[in-house]
Amino acid sequence: MAAEPVKRITDIGPPNFEKFLHPVIKKNYGLWKYHDNLAPGVLCHVAESGDKIFTVRAASPRLLSTTTIRQFADLAEKYCGGYLRFTSRNNVEFLLDNQANIEPLKKELLALGFPVGGTNNAISNIVHTQGWVHCHSSATDASGIVKSVMDALCDRFTHEDLPAKLRIALACCLNMCGAVHCSDIAILGVHRKPPKIKHDILPKVCEVPTLIASCPTGAIRPATVDGKQSVEVVEEQCMFCANCYTVCPAMPLNDPENDGISIWVGGKVSNARSAPKFSKLAIPFIPNEPPRWPGVVDAVVNIVEVYAKNAKKFERMGEWIERIGWPKFFELTGIPFTKYHIDDFRLAGTTYARSTHIRF
Amino acid sequence: MADEKVQTKLLDELEKGPWPSFVKEIKKARKVSPVCDDLLGQLELSYEEKVGHWKHGGIVGVMGYGGGVIGRYSDLPEKFPNVAHFHTMRINQPSGWFYTSNALRTLCDIWDRHGSGLTNMHGSTGDIVFLGTKTDELEPCFKELTEAGFDLGGSGSCMRTPSACVGKARCEWACYDTMKMCNDITHQYQDELHRPPFPYKFKFKFSGCPNDCVASIARADLSVIGTWKDDIQQNDAEVAAYAAKGLDVQDDVCGRCPTKCMKWDGKKLTINNRECVRCMHCINAMPKALAPGKERGATLLIGAKAPIVQGALLSSVLVPFVPADELMDTIKELISRVWDFWDEYGKNRERVGELIQRVGMGNFLDAIGLDPVPEMITAPRDNPYIYFKDEA
Amino acid sequence: MAVTTEQLAEEMYQMVKETMGKKNLKAGDLTKAMIAKYGEGEINKDDCKHAIRILMDSGRCVYSYFGGSFITLPHKEGSAPE
Numbered sequence: 001m002a003a004e005p006v007k008r009i010t011d012i013g014p015p016n017f018e019k020f021l022h023p024v025i026k027k028n029y030g031l032w033k034y035h036d037n038l039a040p041g042v043l044c045h046v047a048e049s050g051d052k053i054f055t056v057r058a059a060s061p062r063l064l065s066t067t068t069i070r071q072f073a074d075l076a077e078k079y080c081g082g083y084l085r086f087t088s089r090n091n092v093e094f095l096l097d098n099q100a101n102i103e104p105l106k107k108e109l110l111a112l113g114f115p116v117g118g119t120n121n122a123i124s125n126i127v128h129t130q131g132w133v134h135c136h137s138s139a140t141d142a143s144g145i146v147k148s149v150m151d152a153l154c155d156r157f158t159h160e161d162l163p164a165k166l167r168i169a170l171a172c173c174l175n176m177c178g179a180v181h182c183s184d185i186a187i188l189g190v191h192r193k194p195p196k197i198k199h200d201i202l203p204k205v206c207e208v209p210t211l212i213a214s215c216p217t218g219a220i221r222p223a224t225v226d227g228k229q230s231v232e233v234v235e236e237q238c239m240f241c242a243n244c245y246t247v248c249p250a251m252p253l254n255d256p257e258n259d260g261i262s263i264w265v266g267g268k269v270s271n272a273r274s275a276p277k278f279s280k281l282a283i284p285f286i287p288n289e290p291p292r293w294p295g296v297v298d299a300v301v302n303i304v305e306v307y308a309k310n311a312k313k314f315e316r317m318g319e320w321i322e323r324i325g326w327p328k329f330f331e332l333t334g335i336p337f338t339k340y341h342i343d344d345f346r347l348a349g350t351t352y353a354r355s356t357h358i359r360f
Numbered sequence: 361m362a363d364e365k366v367q368t369k370l371l372d373e374l375e376k377g378p379w380p381s382f383v384k385e386i387k388k389a390r391k392v393s394p395v396c397d398d399l400l401g402q403l404e405l406s407y408e409e410k411v412g413h414w415k416h417g418g419i420v421g422v423m424g425y426g427g428g429v430i431g432r433y434s435d436l437p438e439k440f441p442n443v444a445h446f447h448t449m450r451i452n453q454p455s456g457w458f459y460t461s462n463a464l465r466t467l468c469d470i471w472d473r474h475g476s477g478l479t480n481m482h483g484s485t486g487d488i489v490f491l492g493t494k495t496d497e498l499e500p501c502f503k504e505l506t507e508a509g510f511d512l513g514g515s516g517s518c519m520r521t522p523s524a525c526v527g528k529a530r531c532e533w534a535c536y537d538t539m540k541m542c543n544d545i546t547h548q549y550q551d552e553l554h555r556p557p558f559p560y561k562f563k564f565k566f567s568g569c570p571n572d573c574v575a576s577i578a579r580a581d582l583s584v585i586g587t588w589k590d591d592i593q594q595n596d597a598e599v600a601a602y603a604a605k606g607l608d609v610q611d612d613v614c615g616r617c618p619t620k621c622m623k624w625d626g627k628k629l630t631i632n633n634r635e636c637v638r639c640m641h642c643i644n645a646m647p648k649a650l651a652p653g654k655e656r657g658a659t660l661l662i663g664a665k666a667p668i669v670q671g672a673l674l675s676s677v678l679v680p681f682v683p684a685d686e687l688m689d690t691i692k693e694l695i696s697r698v699w700d701f702w703d704e705y706g707k708n709r710e711r712v713g714e715l716i717q718r719v720g721m722g723n724f725l726d727a728i729g730l731d732p733v734p735e736m737i738t739a740p741r742d743n744p745y746i747y748f749k750d751e752a
Numbered sequence: 753m754a755v756t757t758e759q760l761a762e763e764m765y766q767m768v769k770e771t772m773g774k775k776n777l778k779a780g781d782l783t784k785a786m787i788a789k790y791g792e793g794e795i796n797k798d799d800c801k802h803a804i805r806i807l808m809d810s811g812r813c814v815y816s817y818f819g820g821s822f823i824t825l826p827h828k829e830g831s832a833p834e
Contacts, residue, residue: 008423008424008506009506010506014453014510014543016543017454017456020458029529030528030534030537032532035531059380061380062480062481063385064478065477065478066478067391069468069479070468073461073464076460082462084459085457086457088525090482115380131412132413133382133399133403134491135412135414136417138412141407147374147379147382147383151377174666174667176666177483177485177666181666181667182578207775210708213707214709214819216669216671243668243819245416246818249818254412269572269575269576270570272571272639273616276577276674291407292374313612314616314645346671417817419814419817419824421814423809424809426815515817516821517778517821555815556778557780559778708820
C-alpha cells in the first residue's frame with residue numbers, strides 16, 4: 001500500500017452514548033425510581049420526577065440485514081423519536097415516551113415477523129455464535145439451531161409463565177464465544193475425534209513448540225513423519241477441545257458424522273438467591289441434524305417443559321435441580337445417565353457425592 | 361447476479377416458523393450484494409455435508425491496528441468466488457447499545473457501500489459486527505467509519521471491547537454509572553485495544569447490580585459489579601401493596617432469601633441488613649417496595665473465562681467494595697499492576713484467571729500490592745500444604 | 753535514554769526479521785528483550801510501546817493472529833498457508 005498523505009483518523013473509540021439517549025432518559029439519567037412490567041415485552045420505568053419511559057422489546061435473529069435495521073429505524077422514527085437500543089441478548093428495544101404508541105408499534109413489529117416478549121419470566125433470546133455462517137472452528141451450526149429451537153419455544157418468549165427467568169445460550173465449539181457455561185440451558189457443539197494431522201503442511205504453517213504447549217493434557221508430542229518435523233497425538237489423552245487447531249491450521253478436527261451437540265443445564269450468572277454457577281452436563285451427544293435439528297429441539301423443549309411443570313416460583317433451573325437432586329432430574333426428564341456425566345478432568349472430585357445425603 | 365436461483369432447499373426450511381429467520385435476512389441482503397448468493401450457496405452445502413467451509417483466520421486488518429478485523433476465507437473459492445474473502449469487521453458499540461435511527465442508517469449506508477449488507481447486532485463481546493467483506497474494502501470502510509465517529513473494536517491478545525449494562529440510563533438498580541465507566545475505560549485504553557500488547561485477551565464488563573445483566577462474572581477478566589453498603593431502601597406501604605396483590609411475602613421473598621435475614625409478620629417486613637448478602641432477590645421480587653441502599657459502589661472481581669485452555673472460571677472477589685466516586689481511579693491503578701504482572705509472567709494464551717490459578721492467589725495479591733481479606737474466599741484452605749515464607 | 757525510540761524500533765525490526773519462521777514474537781517478547789538489553793533504568797515499557805507503534809504505522813511490521821497476536825513482517829495476503 002502506498003504511503004497515505006492524508007492523516008488517517010485512528011484511536012477515536014466509540015461515539016459517546018449520550019448523544020444517542022432519548023430526551024426522557026437523558027433528563028432522568030440516574031434518577032429512576034422503579035419499573036413495572038405492563039405486558040410480556042413491555043416495560044415502564046418511572047423516574048423520581050414522575051416521568052415515564054416505555055420499552056417494547058422484540059426478538060431478532062441477531063444476524064440482521066441492513067434492510068431490516070432500516071426497518072427498525074423507520075419504526076423508531078414513527079413511534080419513538082428515533083430512539084432505540086439492543087439488549088445483551090440481541091433483542092431490539094424501542095424506547096417510547098407516549099404510551100399510546102405501544103400497541104401500534106407492537107402490531108407493526110408482529111406484522112414484520114418480530115415477536116414481542118423476552119421480559120421477566122419468559123425465555124429471552126438465545127445468545128449464540130457464528131456457526132457455519134462464518135466460523136472456521138465450529139462443530140455445528142448456530143443460527144439454524146437457534147431458529148429451530150426458538151420456533152418451538154416462541155410461546156415461551158411471548159408469555160411470562162415460567163417459574164423464573166430461563167436463559168438459553170449456544171456455542172458452536174468449546175471456544176464458547178458466548179456465556180454458555182453459565183446458562184440455564186447451554187447448547188454446545190462438540191468434536192469427538194482427535195485432530196487429523198496434515199503432516200505435509202504442518203512445519204510450514206505452525207510453530208511446533210507453541211502447538212505442543214497448546215494442549216491442556218499434554219497429548220501432543222514432537223514426531224518425525226516422512227523425514228519431516230511434525231507432531232503426533234496421544235489419542236487416549238485427547239478430549240477434543242480443539243485448542244491445537246486454534247493455534248495451528250494443520251490440526252483440523254471437523255468430522256461430519258462425529259461432530260455434534262451436547263446439552264448443559266443449571267447455570268446462572270445472576271447473584272439472585274444462589275451464587276452464580278456453571279452449567280452441568282445433561283446430554284453428552286446429539287448428532288448434527290440439519291436443517292431443523294429435531295434431536296436438539298426435542299431435548300431442549302423437554303427440559304424446559306419438565307422444569308416449567310416442576311419448579312417452584314422464583315426457582316431458576318439450577319436451583320430447582322439442587323432442590324430435587326440430580327437423580328430426580330434425570331428421572332423426570334428421562335435423560336439417560338452415563339459415565340460421561342462424571343467429571344474426570346482436573347479437580348474432578350469436587351463434583352463427586354461425598355456424603356450420604358441421598359433422596360430415595 | 362451470476363446465479364440468482366441458487367438452490368437452498370435445506371435452508372428454505374429455516375424460513376418457516378414464528379421466530380425471525382436468519383435465512384430471510386441473508387436473502388434480503390441479496391439486493392445489497394451478490395456475495396449473499398455465494399454465502400447461501402456455501403451454507404447450503406454445509407447443511408448438506410454437515411461441516412463448515414471456512415478456512416482458518418489468516419491475517420488481515422487495517423493499517424496500524426492489530427485487531428478489529430477477523431480474516432475469513434472460503435475453502436471452496438472456485439465454487440463460491442464472492443465469498444473467497446469474507447472478513448468480519450468489529451465496530452465498537454456505543455455504551456449500553458443505544459442508538460438513534462440516524463446513527464443506524466449511517467452504519468447501514470457505510471456497510472452497503474463496502475460489504476455484504478449483513479451484520480450481527482451484536483457480537484458476543486458486544487461489538488457491532490459487519491459480516492463479510494473483501495480485503496480491499498477494509499481501509500475505505502474504516503475511513504468512512506472513523507469519519508462518522510465510529511472506531512474498530514478489539515480482537516486478538518488485546519483489551520477486548522468493554523461492554524456495560526443499561527445502568528443509570530434506564531435502571532433504578534444501577535449502583536454506579538456503568539455506561540460512563542465503560543465509555544471512559546474504552547477511551548482510556550485505546551492503544552491496548554487496537555495494538556495487542558498482552559499474552560492473551562482481556563475483557564472488562566460493567567454490570568450495575570448483582571443481577572449482572574452483561575454476564576460479567578462469567579466472562580470478564582475484570583468484572584465490575586455494582587453493589588451497596590448500607591441498608592436496603594424500604595417502603596412499607598408498597599410491601600403491603602405487593603402482599604395485598606397476592607405476592608406471598610413469607611414464602612417467595614423471605615423464604616428465598618439466601619441468608620434468611622428477613623422476617624414478615626403479615627404486616628411489616630423486617631430486614632437484618634448486616635446479614636444481607638445483597639443478592640437482589642427481594643428487590644427483584646418487589647421493585648416498587650425495595651431498592652438498593654444509598655451508599656453505592658461496586659465489587660471488583662477478577663479472572664472469569666470460558667473453558668479454553670485450562671477450564672472455565674468464574675471471577676472471584678478482588679476488592680469487596682469501592683465507592684462509586686473512587687471507582688475509575690481504583691480500576692486504573694489496579695489494572696496497571698495486574699497488566700504489569702501478567703505481561704511479566706503470563707504465558708502465551710494464558711488468561712489472567714489461569715495465571716492466578718498457576719501462581720496462587722496469595723502470590724498474585726503480593727505482586728499487585730493488595731492485602732488478603734476474608735471476603736475473597738468462601739472458606740479458608742482445607743489442606744495443610746502451606747508454602748511458608750522466611751519472614752525475618 | 754541511551755537509545756532513541758527509532759533505534760529501538762530498528763532493533764525490534766531486526767529481531768522480528770531474524771526469528772521469522774522460527775519463533776513468533778509477541779509485543780511483550782520484544783519489550784522484554786529490549787529492556788533486558790538496555791536496562792530498566794535506561795528504557796521503559798512506554799518507550800517500547802512507541803517503538804512498536806513506529807513499526808506498525810510505517811507498515812514495516814504487521815500484527816498476525818494464530819490463537820494469539822504476534823508481530824511479524826508483512827506477508828502476502830491470504831488465508832492460512834496450505
